[in-house]
Amino acid sequence: MRERLKQGKKSNFSVRADGVMVNGERVGVPDVDGLRKKILQEAHNAPYAMHPGTTKMYRNLKPYYWWQTMKKDVAEFVAKCMTCQQVKAEHQAPAGKLRPLSIPEWKWKKITMDFVVGLPRTLRKHDAIWVIVDRLTKSAHFLPIRLGDSLDKLAELYVSEIVKLHGVPVSIVSDRDPRFTSRFWGSLQGALGTKLHFSTAFHPQTDGQSERTIQTLEDMMRACIMEFKGNWDDHLPLMEFAYNNSFHSSIDMAPYEALYGRRCRSPVCWDIEGLRQLEGPELVQETVEKIQIVKKCLKAAQDRQKSYVDKHHREMEYEVGDKVFLKVSPWKGILRFGKQGKLSPRYIGPYEIIERIGPLAYRLALPVELSQIHDVFHVSMLRRYRSDPSHVIHEPEVEISEQLTYMEEPAEILDRSVRKLRNKEIPMVKVRWTHHSPREATWEVEEHMREKYPYLFQ
Structure with a gap:
């Protein structure tokens, strides 16, 4: 110029x-x-x-x-900017197009499993449910268990309730629950000839079937307890029957219909005087035809789901040697007006990619401080690191848990106040949290803080 x-x-x-x-x-x-x-x-x-x-x-x-x-x-x-890369949200479609699991060839050949935890303890001392679902027919078993049950007992339950009825599956898809990743469980399934496939770290969509079944089960349990009272495990057998005997949109029929060739009779069928009797060969033929219909319906459902998901996701690929940030979540142990850890970083790192695992997962070189975390992550958990000579890389100052979360503890109470509502007054305390300055203190309900952190008021 x-x-x-x-x-x-x-x-x-x-x-x-x-x-x-x-x-x-x-x-x-x-x-x-x-x-x-x-x-x-x-x-x-x-x-x-x-x-x-x-x-x-x-x-x-x-x-x-x-x-x-x-x-x-x-x-x-x-x-x-290093700070922006770690704390700012990405305002773009999530990374990773949908990769549906292959459709099984036959019933109960490939299954998924997960646990429902955090349930109230019943008179039989059950406080969890083991959910096992067939990937083809969508039929499921809901097994009441105790969280403290040994792996030996779970193995006996698996053989008596699953293997007894359906034989030994070829593969099992599950999350990385310590029960499933234990050496005992791996040895048992290896002896049975079953392959174990685990979801990538913190990506429950891998086993979306179990997650969706659990959501349905929890809704049924809430409705059942409200209607019939009593312990939830008293009603679990009928919940399992209702689930398996009800229409499932992805296979266009009820799971029992896909499994047995017809729905099981229930009181809803009171107006039907009798069911048509099928001879042996005819029943076999009808069952085989049902399976072919199920496969076609599943393929159509997968294509429909992939088409929808891919519209809202983007392709993202990294090379071995690239450095990326890893997404983490804060957890204070209490709900702060419906939000958690608003002032905490969204990403830690950067860490080097040392291996590509399939089309959508990568293995990272994690530091010793994160050695308890599985080192393979879905692409949606990663964010590209844009390097600059001015950057000084620090290891995370907070302790990251196996769930890629970190606990924020209250350090001290700075102030007190009373929130006045129309009909009542709510005592509030201003709390400074660990890893945060006084300027980042938050107002919390005093009653909640006394219950969760009584030492603050001593």
């Missing part, structure tokens, strides 16, 4: 007496002594700026400064 002015060419800029180029109030910034970078740092990192995004930062600078690559430099600076 200065050369254009020397040559007498037309320009909106002029040179002041002190040699600075100006256009109205805008100052032309030369690329000397890191001046441009200092301006960018001040406009982004300063306390009065608070890490604005690309558009906001550019519009803040535009009235006062100019250089030819200013907009591009602002975008690059914001994209490489």
Whole structure:
């Protein structure tokens, strides 16, 4: 620009007496002594700026400064900001297109399993349910258990309730529950000739079938307890029957119909005087035909689901050697007006990718502090790290759990107040949490804090 002015060419800029180029109030910034970078740092990192995004930062600078690559430099600076990469949400479609599991060839050949925990203890001392679902017919078994049951007892229950009725499955899909990842369970299934497939860390969609079945089961349990009272395990056999004998949209029939060739009789069939009797060969033929129908329905359902999900997801691939951030979640142990850990970082890292596992998962080189966490993650848990020579990498100052969460404990009470509602008053306390400054303190209900953290009030 200065050369254009020397040559007498037309320009909106002029040179002041002190040699600075100006256009109205805008100052032309030369690329000397890191001046441009200092301006960018001040406009982004300063306390009065608070890490604005690309558009906001550019519009803040535009009235006062100019250089030819200013907009591009602002975008690059914001994209490489270490703090922004760790704390800001990604406003774009989640990474990873849907990859449905293959459709099994026959009934109870490939199954999924999971646990429903956190249930009230019954008179029989049951406090959990083992949910086992066939991936083809969608038929399920709901087995009441105790969380403290030994693996030997679970193995006996598995053989007596599943293997006895359906034989030995070829494969089992489950999450990384310690019961399923134990050496005993792996040895048992290995001896039976069953392959174990675990979901990637913190990606429950891998076993979406069990998750969806559990959701249905929990809804049935709530309704059942409200209607019939008593212990939930008293009603569990009828819940299992109701689930298996009810229409399932993905197979376009009831699970029992896919499993046995027809639905089982229930009191709803009171107006039917009798069922048509089928001879042996005819029954076999009808059952085989049902399975073919189920496979076609499952394929159609998978295609429909993939089409929908892929519209809202994007392809994302990384190479071995790339560095990425890992998504984590805070957990305070109490609900803060429906939100948890609002002031905590969203990502930790960066960590190097050391191996690609299939089309959508990657193995990371995690530090010793995270050795208790499984090191393979779905692509949706990762965020690309944009490096910069100015970055100083620190290990996380908080202790990360196996669930990729970290516990925030209250450090002290700073103040007290009373929230006045229409008909009552609620005592509140202002709490400073560990890993946060007093400026980040939050107001909490005093009663909740006394129940959860009585030592704060001693």
